[in-house]
Amino acid sequence: MADRFIKQGNTTTLVLRILGLAESTYYERLKRTKQSTGTSNNTGRGRPCPGYSLTLQGRKVSDEQIKEWLLELIEGEEHIYGYKLLAQCLRDKYDLVLGKSKAYRLCKELGILQKQRKPKSKHPRRLARNRLVTGPNQLWQADIKYGYVPGRDRFFFVFSIIDVFDRVIVAYYRGTVCEATHICQALGRAIWSRLQPGETMPVIRTDNGPQFLSVLFGDTCESWEMLHERIPPKTPNMNAYIESFHSSMERDLLTKESFETMEDAYAAIDWYMDFYNNRRMHGSLKRKAPTVFSEWVKQLKEEDQAKFHRTL
Template sequence: MRMIGLSESTYYDRKKRVAYPLVNTSNTKKGRPYPGYSLTKTGQKVSDEQIKEWLLELAEGEEHVYGYKLLAQCLRNEHELILDKKKSYRLCKELGILHKQREKKNKHPRRLAKNRLVTEPNQLWQIDIKYGYVAGRDRFFFVLSIIDVFDRVIVDYYRGPVCEAKHACQTLWRALEKRIKAGGALPVIRSDNGPQFVSTLFGDTCESLEIVHERIPPRSPNMNAYIESFHSLLERDLFSKMDFMTFDEAYEAVDRYMDFYNNRRMHGSLKRMPPNPFSEWVMQLEDRTIFHKAL
C-alpha cells in the first residue's frame, strides 16, 4: 500500500463498505414534503385540488390532445399559475390523465347536465367543493356542500383536511337519510368534473342508489350556479374575514356558519326567509297552487 500511495485506513474503510453496504430498508420517501399548493404570479396560493380540477376540465375539453407539459402551459396562460412540468406530471399521474393511461374507458360515462324545471324540494341537488385556508398551519382545508336548488337548504356538508371520493359518497348518503323518506323519489345530483365526482367510487354509489348523476360541461359554472353562489357567500361572509390558526378553529367556524345560513340568514328569493323555515312553510301548504301564487 505504501508503494501505491494508499493509506491503510482508506483501504480498510473501502473494504468494509463493500462487505457491508448501506441499504435503505425503509420505503419512506425522503425529501421535502409537498406543500399542497402552488403560487400565482401575484403570490396567491392555489391548492393542488383546485389545480387538479382545472387539469380535469382541460382534459375533458378540446385540450385533451395535450400532454402534461402543454397542460401546465395552459394553466400558466389562463390563471398565471407558477407550475413546472414536474408537478404537472405528478398531478396528471395522480388523476390518471397521462396520455398512456387514457386508453382506459370510464366505467360511468359522463351524463351531461340539462335544463330542468324544479318545482319542489329534492328534485335537483348540486354538489361542489370549496377551499379554505388555515394560516397557522399554511395548509388548505376543504368544504364539500350539497344544496337543494328549490329551497336553497344545505342538505349536508363535509369539512376536513382532505376531500376524497369516499367523503363525497358519505356526505351524499347522510343527505339522503336526512331528506328522503322511504320510497320517496330521489333527486338528480349535479356536479362539476372534479376528481371526487368522476371517480369510480362515486359513480358506483350513484348507480347502486339508482340516482341520476349529471356533470356540467367544462368551463360552465353557471350550470352549477346555486352551489357556486352559496360558496361565494361562504367566502365573502367567513373565509375572507377570518384568519384560522388551527383546523379545529376553521371547522367550528364553518359549522356555525352552516347553522346560521340554514336557519337564520334571510334569503331574498325565498320571501326573505331562511332556507329551513322556507322549506317547512312550503311543505305545510296543502295546495301547491297557493304556493306558486304566493311567490
C-alpha cells in the same frame, strides 16, 4: 436478534422470513431505533407537503383546484397536449407557476398523461339539462370549496350539497382531504335526513372534479338509483345555486377570518352552516331562512307551492 444474524452475512429477507417478521415491522423498528439514538438524519417530523402552487402574483392555489383545471383542459381541444404544455396552458390562463415535475405528478394522479391510455368510464356521462324544479328533493347541486389556514399554511376542503328549491344545505363535509369516500358519505347523510323510504331520489348535479368522476361515486349513485349529471366544462352557471352559496361563504366568513388551527376553521364552518340554514334571510325565499322557508312552503296549498318553481 435479526440484526445479529444479518451482521453475520445473511440476507435481510432470508433472516426475516426465518424469524417470521414482516419487513415493514423490521424497518419501522430500525427507524425508531436510529431516531432514539440520534443516528438518523430524518427525525420523522419534517414539514408536510403544502399541497399548493403559486401564481405570478403570489396567490396560493390548491392542488385540488389545479387538478380540476387540468381536467377541464383535456375536455377541450387541449386534450392533445402533454403535461408540459398543459402546465403552460395554466400559466397562460391563470398565471400559475407549475413546474414540470409537479405537472407530471398531478397528471399521473389523474391518469391523463399523454402516453397513457385514458381509462374508460364505467358509468356513462350525462350532461346537465334544464329542469323545472317545483319542490324540495328534486335537484341537488354539489361542489367543493377550498379554505386556507394561515396558522398552519395548509388548505382544507368544504364539500356542500344544496337543495335547489329551498336552498337548504342538506349535507356537508370539511377536512384536510376530500376524496370520493367523503363525498359518498355526505351524500348518504343527505339522503337519510331528507328522504323517506320509497321516495323518488333527487338528481345530483356536479362539475367534473375527480371525486365526481370516480368509480366509487358512480357506483354509489347507481346503487341508490340516483341520477348523476355533470355540467359541461366552463359552465358554472349550470351549478349556480351551489356556486352562489360558496361565494356567500367566501364573502361572509373565509375572507373575514384568519384561522390559526384546523379546529378553528372547522368550528367556523360548522357555525356558518347552522347560521345559513336556520337564520340567514334570503330575498328570494320571502326573506326567510332556508329551513324556515321549507317549513312554510309545506303549509301552502299545491297551487301556491307551484309559484316557487325554479328552472335551471
